[in-house]
Amino acid sequence: HVESASPFFGFYIGADDKNSTMNLLQFYQGGISMGDRDYYLQNDDNTLKIRNAYKAYINKLFTLAGYQEQEAAEAAEAVLDLETEIAKVSVDRATLRDVHKNYNKMTIKEFTSRFNFIDWEIFFKETGICKSEELNAGQVTFFAGLTEVLKKASLEQQKDYLAFKLLNSAANYLSDDFVNANFDFYGRALQGKEKLQPRWKSSLAVVNRSLAEAFGQMYVEKYFPASSKEKMLEMVANLQTALGERINALEWMSD
Numbered sequence: 001h002v003e004s005a006s007p008f009f010g011f012y013i014g015a016d017d018k019n020s021t022m023n024l025l026q027f028y029q030g031g032i033s034m035g036d037r038d039y040y041l042q043n044d045d046n047t048l049k050i051r052n053a054y055k056a057y058i059n060k061l062f063t064l065a066g067y068q069e070q071e072a073a074e075a076a077e078a079v080l081d082l083e084t085e086i087a088k089v090s091v092d093r094a095t096l097r098d099v100h101k102n103y104n105k106m107t108i109k110e111f112t113s114r115f116n117f118i119d120w121e122i123f124f125k126e127t128g129i130c131k132s133e134e135l136n137a138g139q140v141t142f143f144a145g146l147t148e149v150l151k152k153a154s155l156e157q158q159k160d161y162l163a164f165k166l167l168n169s170a171a172n173y174l175s176d177d178f179v180n181a182n183f184d185f186y187g188r189a190l191q192g193k194e195k196l197q198p199r200w201k202s203s204l205a206v207v208n209r210s211l212a213e214a215f216g217q218m219y220v221e222k223y224f225p226a227s228s229k230e231k232m233l234e235m236v237a238n239l240q241t242a243l244g245e246r247i248n249a250l251e252w253m254s255d
Helices: 045-064 069-089 108-114 120-127 140-152 155-173 176-189 199-223 226-248
Strands: 009-016 019-029 105-107 134-137
Touching: 009 140, 019 140, 045 069, 045 155, 045 176, 069 140, 069 155, 105 108, 108 120, 108 134, 108 140, 155 176
Parallel strands: 019 134
Antiparallel strands: 009 019, 105 134
16 A cells, blocks of 8 residues: 555545545545446356456566566466456445445444454554544445455465555556556456557656646646636635525425
């Protein structure tokens, strides 16, 4: 997680959906590198084609990382098997769109005692989370299912999985062989793209992702003086007032 590999699940700090004045530690389902659970569970021709391409991609990364042929094949099998089990306990897209089902605020003590699939004390220490007392367990059924999945997964299988997650997250920053392998699956097989974007575009995207706020601050200092901010705040306040008046005039909407 510290190296942005995001194994098993994801987390971030974001506004509490029921109290927007407060930030809250948000945990959510993840751990599957094809993104959607259906890629692992459906068996139509197109899905099978994508899944086979994914398995070949996993094998390729292990091979590029120095695994022997048999070793890479076995590791790829282990990774796909574990991700498939994670996909089985993941909630579907329709459920993910239900904001009420995805709000499950609880204390960290309750969360870590209910879903004890890793040593949470070490996790929070290493990721720098030290002051939170509460979190939102976005998909409770997922974390319950993941707890059971990892009880059954062997240590070697989890090691292969973690190694792949790290390689996959780093692939775009390694040699051309890794970059091309990553594009062959995520760009060509999964998204239907035909051509890898030029290096300057990739470099710019990295800067935008990593330094967007810092560059935004420089832009604001040069092109957005305090007087402009005052005008924008006034305009937004006027919009709030106007929208409030419209809402209050709606006969069909209750208090």
